Amino acid sequence: MIKFMRLKTLELNGFKSFSQKTILEFNNSIVCIVGPNGSGKSNVVEAIRYVLGEQSMKSMRGKTGSDLIFKGSKNLPKGTKATVTIYFDNIDKVFKLTNDGGETTNLNYDTISISRQVFPDGLNKYVLNGTEVRLKDIHNLLASVNIGSSGHHIISQGEADRILNANMKERRAMVEDALGLKIYQYKIKESERKLERTNENMKEVTLMRRENAPHLNFLRKQVEKFEKGKVMQEELGTLYLEYLKKESFYLDMEKKNLLTERNKISSELQSIAGKISDVEEGNSAKGNKKIEELKIVEQALNENRAAKSEIERKLGRIEGMLEIKENKVKLAGKCPLCGNELKQMEIEQIEKRQNEEKELQELRNSQVGLLSEIKKIEGEEKKLSEKIQVLKKEINEEMEALRDLEKEKFKFKVRHQELFSALELVAIKEGNLENRRYAFENEIKEGTALIGQDILSYKDFSAEGAPTGGKVLIDGTEQVELKKKIERLKIKLEDAGLGSGAEVMKEFKEVSEKDQFLSKEMEDLTKSIESLVILINDLKEKIDIEFKEGIKKINVEFDAFFKLMFGGGTASLSIITETKKKRLGKSDEEAELSEEFEEEETPEQGIEINVSLPQKKVKELHAFSGGERSLTSIALLFAMSQVNPPPFLVLDETDAALDEANSRKYGDMLEKLSKHSELIVVTHNRETMSRAGVLYGVTIGENGASKLLSVKFEEATQIAK
CATH class of the missing domain: 3.40.50.300 (P-loop containing nucleotide triphosphate hydrolases)
Known part of the structure; x- marks a missing residue:
């Protein structure tokens, strides 16, 4: 125990x-x-x-x-x-x-x-x-x-000879149980179940890996294609950076240059427009002033002449009246010489003469006044005429100067037109520059989509990297060649189909990791199978060794108990091997329905009981009486219990x-x-x-x-x- x-x-x-x-x-x-x-x-x-x-x-x-x-x-x-x-x-x-x-x-x-x-x-x-x-x-x-589960240690009523009635395989199981080998049998069965499950798992894993292989190979080719594309992508990134740096610098510098040029032209244009305005306004006002002054003088001259004409007309009328009056006065003086015809008439004549003389004097006074006024007018007329001549001379001089200014104005207008055209050209350049910047931004977007955010590092580029003079020859051969290379690589990348590259890499990683996992699983399963096979073989070997040793020990006790029970005779157990045929490749039902099948011969070991009663020739158990069978069974049961209690x-x-x-x-x-x-x-x-x-x-x-x-x-x- x-x-x-x-x-x-x-x-x-x-x-x-x-x-x-x-x-x-x-x-x-x-x-x-x-x-x-x-x-x-x-x-x-x-x-x-x-x-x-x-x-x-x-x-x-x-x-x-x-x-x-x-x-x-x-x-x-x-x-x-x-x-x-x-x-x-x-x-x-x-x-x-x-x-x-x-x-x-x-x-x-x-x-x-x-x-x-x-x-x-x-x-x-x-x-x-x-x-x-x-x-x-x-x-x-x-x-x-x-x-053990065989129940050899529990003999129910009527089951004393159970071990004798069992077949050789069942007897072996009872003996193994009695020898304490059942634990090894459990381990073998458990290991065989594990081996079966492991083999099934190996089949499943192998099938999964086999099913996974075509997709993995496809993804591997896609990844190789993607990696080649990544090389092109890196090359494109380098080209893009070089191109974008220069283009960006060019656009910035060109914008500044055009702004400077626009400001310069606008400034000069404003200056020219001011000069033209000054010429138009200043010279026109100066000439107009002289002409207005000339008009005033001429008008004054005309007024003098009109006044002179009016005075001369009055003077002519007065001179006519003077002549008439003088004739009247002369006639009045001759009347007294005619004899003083009538005194009264003489008086009236004298008064009339006096009146006439008075009127004549008045007319003479008026004549003198008019002549004086004419003289004055003529003096003023002379002055006005002289002034008119001066003004005309000044106007002529002003007109000559004006003609010179008109020539200068023309030159200004020509320059103004040139500047205006230059400004329009600047506007066109600015429009073209804006279109170029728009194309540049689209290029950045396209480049970002193809390469990623790394190309935005062109912004870190400074004027230090620009060619001499701070100008980038964007239209130069080098830049044009860069653009061509970029376009060629873009076409290749589009053909490579890198748009889903990240998904392909992710899927390849997942499928590859799955394959590696399955490979590791197969490796682990192979090791498990090998370990289980070794364990099963070791356990079987252990059972075989301990079973044979146990049989020897049981035979000693069995023979002793048998002799004790029967007063003699012999009893022993022997290991026998039978070969059984097993159909392969098909289930039992399929094998029965099929006329052709393969067979495998498998050896099976069992236990045979050998007894010989004293003073009897009977050796076959089936010929023993009920009591003899019971005593034989008890002797064997006690022998097994004695060897491994x-x-x-x-x-x-x-x-x-x-x-x-x-x-x-x-x-x-x-x-x-x-x-x-x-x-x-x-x-x-x-x-x-x-x-x-x-x-x-x-x-x-x-x-x-x-x-x-x-x-x-x-x-x-x-x-x-």
Whole structure:
């Protein structure tokens, strides 16, 4: 028995005939359970088989899981579920659990409890120390302490010769289980399942990588094309920078030059316009002033002449009147000489003469006045005539000067027109410059789309990089050639289709990373396959070695127990190999329907039992009597338990066919086995009962359910009856 590992307690609740919670404590190495037939004592054995993961309902005398639940009685209702819990001592932490990843850990519990529940719908639930687990975990856990799933350590009623009736392959499994090799079988099966899954994963990964390859190759070519395009893009970027630097500098300088030129022309144009205006306004006003003055003088002269004419007319009239008056005065003087004809007439004549003389004097005075006025007018006329001559001379001189100014004005107007034309030319240049700047901005946009924001670094260019004189010969051969190169590279880039380059690179990276991941997966899977194959082979080799060694040890014990039971004879196990044919490449159904198929011969190892009874020639097991088969089976079972003692053995009436002498031998063997394993024995045999440290009696209570009693030896013999 494994040190510090033993079965402590079994707890039944609603299981089969046990309606109430029933607890069996195993405080002794041999515990016997007794009771009349039909009391339910074998249900204790089946409860142990059940809680340890038995899946065959037939081995527990049922058809479905619900058959394990208490059916009810007249006094007790039907159970809603059946629960069995088994407790093991784990002071030395020998229980181990292996996860799906193959990692094994010791369970850090002083007591291990395994519980299994079944519900009316047949659903099962496994609980390990309060945590729900899988059946696989239970088998794995029990295998770590040499409690296999073959059930060789649990012999139910009527199954004493089960190992004898098994085929060679089933016997091998029982022996392997007894030798504690089941844990390796679990590991092999788990490793084979992993190997199968790994191979499937390898197929899937290989298929995925194969499916991924064409797209990856296509993307790789696209990336190569894109990378070539990137080289062209870099070259284009260099050309663009050189071109844009010069173009930008040219546009800025040309703008400044045109602005300077415009300001210069505008300034000169403004100056010329001012001069023309001055000439037109100043000289015109000066000439007009002289002419106006001439007109005034001429008008004054004309007025003088008119006044003179009027005075001369008056003078002529006065002179005429003077002549008449003088004639009258002369006639008046001659009258007295005529004889003084009439005095009165003389007086009147004298008065008349006096009046005439007076009028004549007045006329003479008027004549003098007029002559004086004419003289004055003639003096003024002379002055005016002289002034007119002066003015005409001045006007002639002014006109001559004006003609000179007109010539200068003409020159100014010609220059004005030249400047205006130059200004229009500047405007045209500015328009062309604006168009060029617009084209430049479009070039930047196109360049940015093709190359990216890096080309905007042309703005960092300073006048220090400009050619001598601060002017860029944008129309020069070098710049024109740059533009041609740029256009050629743009066409190549457009043909390369770099517009979706970033998406292609991103997709290539993703697909490439996927391929690398799949490649790494294949590498890891290959290593896993190799490791699993090595592990499986190592485990098989280990099983083969330990199995053969175990067979040798079992044969020693088997022969000894056989001789003890039969008083002689021989008994041994031998390993035999049979070759079986297996159809390849098709399922069994496909192979049956197909007339042609391939076969593979696979060797299978099994166990053959060789016995020879003392003083008998019978060697074939099928010719043994029931008692002989039972004793042979018990000898083999005890031999296996002696070589690799299980934590406990459960024996359900395996001594039923034994006589008194063989019962004593059976009891001796129990005591020998109890040194290494706990024994739970269901029996009617007094000899067997006498070897027990604890006796439990099972009876049917008045309520129709099984009842457990702890009894003394004498009471047990009575209950067993």
